Amino acid sequence: MGGWLRIARGDGLRAARIKAGLTQDEVARRAEISVRTVRHIERGQVKNPRHETLARMAEVVGYDYGAAAPGSEPDADQQPDQPGFHYEIRLLGPLTVLCTGLPVAMPLKQRALLGLLAVQPDQTVSHEEIADVLWSGEAPPAYQKLVHTYVARLRRLIEPGQGRHARGARRISTVRGGYVFNSRGVELDLRQFEERSAQAKQTAAADPMAALELFGQALRGWQGRLLQDLSQLWQHPAVVRVAQRHIDVAIEFADLAIRLNRSAFAVEHLRVASYEEPLHEALQARIMLALAGSGRRAAALRLFADLRIRLKKELGVEPSEEIWQARNAILTHYGPDGPSGPDGPNGPERHAGHTAAQPPGSATTQAYGTARGSWPAPQEPRTASSSDSRPRSLAPPAQLPPVITPFIGRQEQLEVLDGLLAHQRKGHPSVGIAAIHGPPEIGKTALAVRWAHHRHEEFPDGQLYADLRGSAEATGRPVDPRTVLTRFLRSLGVPDAWIPDTREESSALFRSLLAGRHFLVLLDDAADAAQVRALLPGTPGNLVVVTSRSPLIDLVTREGAQSIPLDVLSxxxxxxxxxxxxxxxxxxxxxxxxxxxxxxxxxxxxxxxxxxxxxxxxxxxxxxxxxxxxxxxxxxxxxxxxxxxxxxxxxxxxxxxxxxxxxx
The missing domain is CATH 1.10.8 (Helicase, Ruva Protein; domain 3)
Known part of the structure; x- marks a missing residue:
């Protein structure tokens, strides 16, 4: 079977399947063939498919198989201009050119030229545009002749068999003022993306599940950033326009997937879309919700923490309200296995057409918090029409014990603590930890509390305090770190119903809540480093002061704590x-x-x-x-x-x- 016939028949079957609202899996099941066979036939990759197989596929999707049956001939105007050569050009990732399945190698300038032309198929691209890309805005005086030379070299690579004076349609046509890339007969992943996404948008209202499948097909072709290996094209208006379209489609896809409780289906497609704009907050909010909706709440909170740090470091701003809404929705509406409540996967109405959480900005999400650090009470999800749709806000915790006055001496130790704080504020990449140690009742707590009160304005997000009772003879045992974590999480506004059951999960949630913020954590009378480790923040900006009779050698060597020994007064x-x-x-x-x-x-x-x-x-x-x-x-x-x-x-x-x- 000729290459053109394989492609025509595959395209026809694929178009008929999409029109019928069927997935490849459904066609394979009904036609009693493998999904792989359906996929390869639709792509024209099966050289001699069995007519019985084609007939079964055609019957399932309602395709007029006779119009392309063996012996029929295509119309003259449908004949590819290069019979025997099947070209595939992939732009949705590194630029890749395949001729009848084999890669076509080409020099950098020809690659940049082809990328510029192919990202604007069937449109005139001016000499000036081409020169601007090839020479980065510094074109030589005779650039038009050089442009023509590069076009000629590119033609020889993608128009084999056509000489300089070839007749008929060419892959690259010369027009007044520039050149046009003729995409007819070329398998162009960009075109497939546009077609599938348009079909998905049209189908969404009538058949959301079919639209979800079409969105998935549209995004499946993306293997990275658009023209990933041609950075000189990234700021070109045509490339920026397609990249933005990719993000828009990914957001539409995510909103639909979250609404249909199919979050896991969306995660990887969203991550690929984020390559274009790593700090696109609407997209990152969807990734957070999709992770949480697929049972990966800890990963979603880590993403929030990382994003907050990056926004602060690169742009000097806090996350947008949309990001905070997503974060609060994750902490209040998602359990360890995904969405919880009546709309979640374990809810009683799961199969009655109810959905999980709505995307950021929707009524459901707004009900879960629009204020930073705010939490709703652990109750049934509220609607936007509720009289109290905003959650309660919490003042930053200020738990430091009172200062012992008058405070005498310890100037050297106070300077060490000040130095540690200054080191952190200069961008040190780890958490600052001070380990104040000495014999009983030498004044360790008094020193720590005195310094903490004196520098409390450096920690606007709050100051947390816990007496770990590491040397308490009366109780016989130090305080369990999980008990301290539970108190800390409550202080940060986490409802009891959402506090994890294990120390590890509580510690991870604690680190997530402190990420990118400025907290002081004072841990008094620690027994050893093991008791302290679960209570440490995970990101810079926070500072921990520990007091102990033990020198906490393990904390110094493994966590980089600053050892501050304390002796009697002079x-x-x-x-x-x-x-x-x-x-x-x-x-x-x-x-x-x-x-x-x-x-x-x-x-x-x-x-x-x-x-x-x-x-x-x-x-x-x-x-x-x-x-x-x-x-x-x-x-x-x-x-x-x-x-x-x-x-x-x-x-x-x-x-x-x-x-x-x-x-x-």
Whole structure:
């Protein structure tokens, strides 16, 4: 069978199938042949198909098989100008030219020329346009002759067998002012895309499922960016126009797929469309919803986080309202297995024609949040006509404990924390982590809280706090990270019904919510690095301050935490703390006793505060008398006071606490 006849018959069968609203799978099933056979016959790739097979296909789709049966001849004006040669030109990705199934190699300038002509089939392309592409806007003086030379070379590659003075239609025609690429008889993927997408749009209202299949066929030909290997053409108006058409069709396809609960069908086609415009927010919103609708909610939230970072970094802007709507819809309307609620895959009305979530901007999506960081209550999806269609908004969490005043010393450690923050604000690619460690009650929490309050304006999205009780003797066990994650997620507005069941999923959701934002997370009294790791944000911009008795070596080595060791106050700082609490009159009256009090308290901040609290409560008690009392009790071994050289166990720590409880 001749090549032209195979193509004509395949095109006819394909057109009849589409007109009948049938998919290739349905034709194969009814004709009792394979889908692969249907596909190859429609493409004209079967050299000698069995007439019985063709007849069965024709009967199924309602095609007039006799019009192209063996022995019939095509009209003269339908004869391809190059019998025996079947050309296929693919523009929807890297430029590819096939002649009877074999690739045609050509130099770069001829490739650019063909891409420019083929993306505007059957239209005049001027000499000036061609020159602008071939020489990037800097054409030589005699460019018209050079253009003609390149056209002649291109003709020799795609018009084999035709000489310089060939008669009849040519693949590239010379016209007044330029050239025309004649697409008749050429299998052009761009044309197939336009035809299928137009058919899909016409069919959508009457038969959404058939339209979905046609949209899928239209987008299936896209293998990447339009003319992906010819960047000199990307800004040409014709290329920009087709690329925008690709995005528009992909969005229409996504909206239909989401509405029909066929999100998984759309994901890859949408990703390919995003190659054209990676920051096209309407398209990215559909990708997020399609991922969530196919049961990949974590991937959808990661996409949101990545997109937010990229928009901020490249354009200096926050995501649009459409992106926030999609994100909120994902968190409130989609469960781990896809859409939930009465319209989801597990809902009671799934088979009654109800749909899942609507695309961004639709009534259903608007009901799931238009304010950043806002969440609806976990209830049945509301409609746009609801009296309260906007979800409640949450103020940024501000959970820091109160500052211990007055705060004395620790200037060196405060500067280290400031340096870590400055490093982050300069674009450091990882999360900033400070690990403040030292012996019990050395002032770790006081330092962390003091610095956090002083720099809270650097974290406008919120400050989160958790006491991990890593050294709590009373409970015997540290707080489970999942418990902390649940509290954090509630603080960020996540309803209880949407908090994941596992620590891993809760941690992933926590990281997603903090991505691209500026949060301070203060984790007090950590037991070890393992307890902390699940509570760490995943993206820069956030900063974590951890306090622990342990040096958290694993957190330093694996997560890059900044180690900040803490020791007792200096003698001068201890004296200043006592004087600040008691006033200069009492300390100046007993300067030597004040220095001795600092020493007998081991220069520990907590011990010093307890001592001055006792003195403040009993004005008649002299500093010297309190020092003598503490020294006597320590000598009797009835109570264990810590000092810089002593206190090696929690037992002595508790004994010391007992002494101060009795003193106060």
């Amino acid at each position: 003698a001068a700082e201890s004296y200043a703390l006592i004087e600040t609490h008691l006033g200069p009159e009492r300390t100046q009256a007993e300067p030597e006793a004040t220095a001795e009090l600092a020493a007998v308290c081991g220069q520990y901040p907590l011990e010093l505060r307890m001592a001055v609290a006792r003195l403040a409560a009993t004005p008649h008690l002299s500093i010297h008398a309190l020092v003598a009392e503490l020294a006597r009790r320590a000598a009797d071994h009835s109570y264990a006071l810590r000092s810089k050289q002593s206190v090696t166990s929690s037992r002595s720590r508790n004994a010391g606490n007992g002494q101060w409880r009795r003193l106060t």
